[in-house]
Amino acid sequence: MENLVASFDSVPFEFYTLKKLLKGEIIKEQDIHILKIKNEFGYGEVRYTSLQKGLRIFDLTILTVDDIEFPMNFLVTESLQFLYCLEGDCSYQFVDIDETHQIEQFQTAVVHSNNRLQNQILISGGKRLVLNIIFVDKEEYFNKLSKESSQFGKKLLQYINDKPMYFHSGNYSLKIAEQLKLLIDIEYTNEISELLSQKGRYYLILAKQIEKFCLEIDNNSNNSGLLKNELKMISEVSDFIKKHPEIQHSIKTLCLESGLSPAKLQEGFKFMFERTVSDFVRNVRLEKAENLIRTTELTISEIVYSIGLTSRSYFCKIFKKKYHYSPKEYKSKDYTAKL
Numbered sequence: 001m002e003n004l005v006a007s008f009d010s011v012p013f014e015f016y017t018l019k020k021l022l023k024g025e026i027i028k029e030q031d032i033h034i035l036k037i038k039n040e041f042g043y044g045e046v047r048y049t050s051l052q053k054g055l056r057i058f059d060l061t062i063l064t065v066d067d068i069e070f071p072m073n074f075l076v077t078e079s080l081q082f083l084y085c086l087e088g089d090c091s092y093q094f095v096d097i098d099e100t101h102q103i104e105q106f107q108t109a110v111v112h113s114n115n116r117l118q119n120q121i122l123i124s125g126g127k128r129l130v131l132n133i134i135f136v137d138k139e140e141y142f143n144k145l146s147k148e149s150s151q152f153g154k155k156l157l158q159y160i161n162d163k164p165m166y167f168h169s170g171n172y173s174l175k176i177a178e179q180l181k182l183l184i185d186i187e188y189t190n191e192i193s194e195l196l197s198q199k200g201r202y203y204l205i206l207a208k209q210i211e212k213f214c215l216e217i218d219n220n221s222n223n224s225g226l227l228k229n230e231l232k233m234i235s236e237v238s239d240f241i242k243k244h245p246e247i248q249h250s251i252k253t254l255c256l257e258s259g260l261s262p263a264k265l266q267e268g269f270k271f272m273f274e275r276t277v278s279d280f281v282r283n284v285r286l287e288k289a290e291n292l293i294r295t296t297e298l299t300i301s302e303i304v305y306s307i308g309l310t311s312r313s314y315f316c317k318i319f320k321k322k323y324h325y326s327p328k329e330y331k332s333k334d335y336t337a338k339l
Contacts, residue, residue, distance in 0.1 A: 054137035108170030234268035
């Protein structure tokens with residue numbers, strides 16, 4: 001993908017203000033502006049994506065040298081902000097009342113503020129931070145949302161509408177982490193598919209954030225008994241399975257790998273993926289096989305072996321159940337041309 005240094009006229013005002021603050025260089029990839037930072041402040045980048053009028057995304061991937069204050073006021077007016085910390089931790093501060101809220105790894109937060117309030121994110125020096133922030137402009141976006149039938153959207157509006165300042169410290173979530181990891185790690189076949197996939201996944205993350213917030217304020221409790229370090233281990237185990245689908249994974253070996261009990265391991269996978277461990281392993285293998293069928297010249301038998309299965313007939317059965325075509329039909333020129 002070609003990177004172009006963005007001209008002043010093409011850069012959103014709030015992003016240009018951020019450039020002056022962090023002294024980085026802005027480049028543009030299609031509809032995405034990226035502020036590259038490599039100076040006395042630290043190293044990394046801030047990505048700006050505008051999904052539609054009133055809906056903007058900031059993704060911070062940064063390692064700061066010293067503690068910094070990341071101002072939010074010039075980025076927002078009357079807004080609702082959905083935050084998710086994928087790596088590291090940070091704090092959100094309402095400066096006017098000197099109130100600070102911690103946001104830890106895998107944790108969500110929802111902030112409501114208007115343009116009369118001073119607020120900022122506090123980032124500790126010497127730590128890597130990966131933070132996703134979705135800004136929803138009340139006037140632009142909520143007017144449309146209020147006309148829609150979404151029960152969660154209407155509940156959200158009712159709850160925060162009369163609160164000029166509000167911070168909700170959410171529970172830990174690995175479901176949102178998985179979506180953000182896909183945004184970071186996925187390989188795309190071309191620029192158009194990349195952009196469409198990114199924007200679609202951001203809308204999915206926003207939907208999950210709204211649903212999670214509404215459920216939390218209703219239940220006033222966590223929907224999982226897992227601790228943060230246990231969620232981190234579940235995330236690492238799932239990544240290990242994805243990288244090595246050919247290994248004969250079992251509850252026993254995965255428990256030894258993670259240090260979790262069988263009960264915690266199953267609880268974590270059901271909470272994060274709504275699947276048992278064995279279902280998750282099977283699904284990873286099928287998705288790997290589907291990709292190999294589309295992108296390589298391997299035979300079906302070679303693909304079966306490469307994903308850790310020994311029975312071709314069993315593979316064909318579960319593949320057809322998921323994709324509604326046999327592996328041979330899926331591989332055929334006439335069908336793949338339609339994908």
